[in-house]
Amino acid sequence: MDNSHKVVIIGSGPAGLTAAIYAARANLAPLVIEGEPSSTSDQPGGQLMLTTEVENFPGFPDGILGPELMDRMRQQAIRFGATLRTDRVTRVDFSERPFRVWIGDEELRSDAVIIATGAQSLMLGLESEQRLLGHGLSTCATCDGFFFRNHEIAVVGGGDSAAEEALFLTKFASKVILIHRRRELRASKILQDRVFANPKIEILWDHVVVDLLGDTKLEGAVVRDVVTGEEQKLAVSGLFVAIGHRPNTDLFKGVLDMDDAGYLLTSHGTRTNVEGVFACGDVQDHVYRQAVTAAGSGCMAAIDAERWLEAMAHAAR
């Protein structure tokens, strides 16, 4: 395979695939390096691969399943001539042009690069976590909810993801305890209303999880009241973590400007501090983080890249 490209897109969530659709339609024959299978939300298709119903993506009045939406975007990108590779980028060198991107030992070159590597789920940071992941501790309600039919379980978090997971899990569980470290939810109003109206959901305000119990499978969680410091045990057999995300920017440390939390900094649309490298989607957005805003910024990145490549070509003439 020829290793020189006009545009390489790293990542394949709504941002990366929308960038691919636009870049392909601009005859830039983009290569999308879509990532490798994983269950930590940095997989091909991005975070929507771990969700069920997406109700707020315009054009789908009856909702659409996250994985199906991503499959459709993927087909759309392929239809216009994008090439997709199910691999993980292991190294980049943006110090000279053409830029270089590696997949293991394989070196690829590209005139422009669009970064759409997204974000992955944060874990609790407890020692017991690795031992119990997959044994009652989960980061994917849609994957694992089925195994908790008639169980009492808990969800940790207070944002949209936590609210969605809690609501989804009521289909299986007899009771869902939503553990949140504050006194109010950050989730959108419509989700909050559904959470409050659901008789199976009980909210434990002002609490954090400080330990997990059980050797080979989860038997409970120890929670602490952040106001009084008081601790108690919850006898839950399932614990679902939805406490937020961290951007997938380890590859770009010391190369691209990022904020303290590791989100890439962009200006004038989707430009990073390296001319010819663009960023879109959750990797540069810790404010909106929606499928539709990711897709929108993916479109912007493709247009920015196209215009920049044109200007470069013009300057070279």
Add this chain to the structure above:
Amino acid sequence: MAEHIITLSDGTFDEAVGASSEPIVVDFWAEWCGPCKMIAPILDEVATEQAGKLKVAKLNVDDAPDTARRFDVMSIPTLIVFQDGQPKKRLVGAKSKGQLLAELDEFLG
């Protein structure tokens, strides 16, 4: 589904796994699980490439909940490697082909 992959049910599980002369990897999966779909093509490839050394089987947890419960499967995809009818290794979550082959290396003799 690839010709090398065996489909198991609650009824056929014990016999198929017990009678296997090679190590057998059982993929506990379901239709509604995104990460399960992601690893399906990888398992197809592994089944074909490692034929003779390793068998690959799939068990749909919707259709075979008893077997899933018996092995305490609480997250999918879960892959369990059986040798001489006994579970020897358990891998939870989707993995790349490289990671999967590295985890299975000890069974590929």
